[in-house]
Amino acid sequence: MGKWWVKLEIFLKEGILDPQGNTINSALHSLGFEEVEEVRMGKILKLKMEGETEEEVRDKVKRMSEIFLANPVTENFEIKVEKICE
């Protein structure tokens, strides 16, 4: 049984207004960073967990995300798995 760090990134789906991202975008423009077109602000969750394989860990976090951690109506998520060497 290995240990893993899983990074789960949750963002509002494209096309859904992200007021926090927009505010940050405006602030960047007023600082002179005009090249920034759009900012989206989301959530990152880090889960330290046990599992045999990367695939198993990924499947479990996918399940958690689908039923609880992300809202399928408004959010998309991305899973990044990293093995912990001990």
Added chain:
Amino acid sequence: MRVGIVVFPGTNCDYDTFWALKLAGLNPVFLWHKEKDLKDVSAVILPGGFSYGDYLRAGAIARFSPLIDRIFEFAEKGGLVLGICNGFQILLEMGLLPGAMLPNDTNTFICKPVYLKVENNDSPFLRKYQVGEILKMPIAHKEGRYYIPERDLLALEREGQVVLRYVGPKGESDLKFNPNGSVNNIAGIVNKKRNVMGLMPHPERAVEKLLGSDSGLRLFLSLLD
């Protein structure tokens, strides 16, 4: 008539709701969210507040409380379930009502009186109101931007499930009276069977003229029939 008020850690409108129900002549009882049965109530109210601190998303954690399964079965059998503010958010997370709640487009917590138009009174919660009537009630939320994908929105409107909409003081339909960016100025909806309703404004805080409005009282009186 016994009405259950579900209490989660973080609920803060339970006593206001209790008061409003008493005033309407109903018999309110509190139901702790860890309980396993609904104590023979005839209706269930999920009141406002910040269940589990609104961590992750408003209502996302409360949705997994033990009593929620009983409420789900109760609603499926036609039992009356009303969600106010955080309660509305929980009903969306449960899937008893369609759509989802997002943070207000203002990026702020909003606490102020708003005006609402009764779009449809064909439900046990609104039968004491007239269609087209303008109500005044306070809102108090940070995540009150109702969202539903376009295709489902059309169905929701077509089925008459949008029951309350944000309007101006004289009933003006205008985006500028939308406090939080809700799609189509939606403030309250019902399910297809009309036995489940969710609304962001607080009717329990508008049950006496002394509070600035008594527009909300008839919602609780409607339950009596």
